[in-house]
Amino acid sequence: MYITITAQKLGQSYSNSATDYVNYLEKENEGLEQNKQEYFFNQTEDEISPNDVIKEIDANTAKLKKTEPKFYSVVVSPSQRELKKIADNPEALKAYTRELLKEYAKSFYREIPVTVDQIKYYAKIEHERTYRGFEKQVLENAPYRREIAKLQNDIRKVDRGEMEGDIKKMQQQIEKLKEAAPHKINGEMIVAGMKKEGIQSHIHIIVSRKDVTNTFSLSPGSKYKTSEVEMHGKNVQRGFNRDQFFEKSEKVFDKLFDYNRNFVETYSAKKTLVKNPVLFRVLLGNLPTSEKALALKLLSKTGMRIPSIPTNQVQLALKVFHRLRKGMQRAMEAGSIGI
Numbered sequence: 001m002y003i004t005i006t007a008q009k010l011g012q013s014y015s016n017s018a019t020d021y022v023n024y025l026e027k028e029n030e031g032l033e034q035n036k037q038e039y040f041f042n043q044t045e046d047e048i049s050p051n052d053v054i055k056e057i058d059a060n061t062a063k064l065k066k067t068e069p070k071f072y073s074v075v076v077s078p079s080q081r082e083l084k085k086i087a088d089n090p091e092a093l094k095a096y097t098r099e100l101l102k103e104y105a106k107s108f109y110r111e112i113p114v115t116v117d118q119i120k121y122y123a124k125i126e127h128e129r130t131y132r133g134f135e136k137q138v139l140e141n142a143p144y145r146r147e148i149a150k151l152q153n154d155i156r157k158v159d160r161g162e163m164e165g166d167i168k169k170m171q172q173q174i175e176k177l178k179e180a181a182p183h184k185i186n187g188e189m190i191v192a193g194m195k196k197e198g199i200q201s202h203i204h205i206i207v208s209r210k211d212v213t214n215t216f217s218l219s220p221g222s223k224y225k226t227s228e229v230e231m232h233g234k235n236v237q238r239g240f241n242r243d244q245f246f247e248k249s250e251k252v253f254d255k256l257f258d259y260n261r262n263f264v265e266t267y268s269a270k271k272t273l274v275k276n277p278v279l280f281r282v283l284l285g286n287l288p289t290s291e292k293a294l295a296l297k298l299l300s301k302t303g304m305r306i307p308s309i310p311t312n313q314v315q316l317a318l319k320v321f322h323r324l325r326k327g328m329q330r331a332m333e334a335g336s337i338g339i
Helices: 019-025 050-059 080-085 090-106 136-159 167-180 242-257 267-275 277-285 289-301 314-334
Strands: 002-007 071-077 121-126 202-208 227-231 234-238
Touching: 002 242, 019 050, 019 202, 050 121, 050 202, 071 090, 090 121, 090 202, 090 242, 136 167, 242 267, 267 277, 277 289
Parallel strands: none
Antiparallel strands: 002 071, 071 202, 121 202, 227 234
């Protein structure tokens, strides 16, 4: 499970409307018949139109400053293994989203607990993902792509009479480079923007910054987990516990669908790998044999290797630390980590 929470922001200033983001989320519906399109939904309603989402989010911004986000984007990306468990069922993803938003509400630190009924949100399921420039497959194909681009440019120059060369040989070189590229889909070299294989369903959630009454601010972007501040002569509780929310997101899925989560699939393990790879290696090594075998298999799908880390060789340990952390951060940011 991979979840991101991002403030609504375009360029250096906040937009006055959710229109651009909602239109972006409609991209998969383009060209589809109405009965095959994915609609927005919330805690109680299905088949909500994009126009209604824009209207409701845009109208729920009382007393927000121009520099404050009007809404937050929450992207929930189950792994392929998790999606296989629920047979990539959109109704199961909707049910999970509705349970997840209950935990989202509980993660706010307030005098009176926040409930999901106070959260104004609209969610939408998407079924496609594309490769991005920093992903492993794109990066490892890059040298081949650059050489192909150079040869294609040379062919154009020869064709225009600007240089001499054998176009047929150049074209043969291009075909050899395409064949040698390490990552392909259906024979085509993977490049940024290409659609990913396999089941890629994920959930986009637009959450209003204000509660449903348009009175209270509920910001998951707070840098505080728990904090108290004096306002108008009274101590006010504030904060949002992201760690709690991320960990609960897994527990909700596991309970709802009877999912047996492996150690390396947990938010806690991913966080440990980024912050303390030595400890991660120890915890991995202490797993029961069958669990460890599955963990290594799942990690191999991410393209990562977990080497032994000699604790008495500080410099080597630091090198491994930085390499592992960089790899995991890229995988997590890509939303494509296959565990």
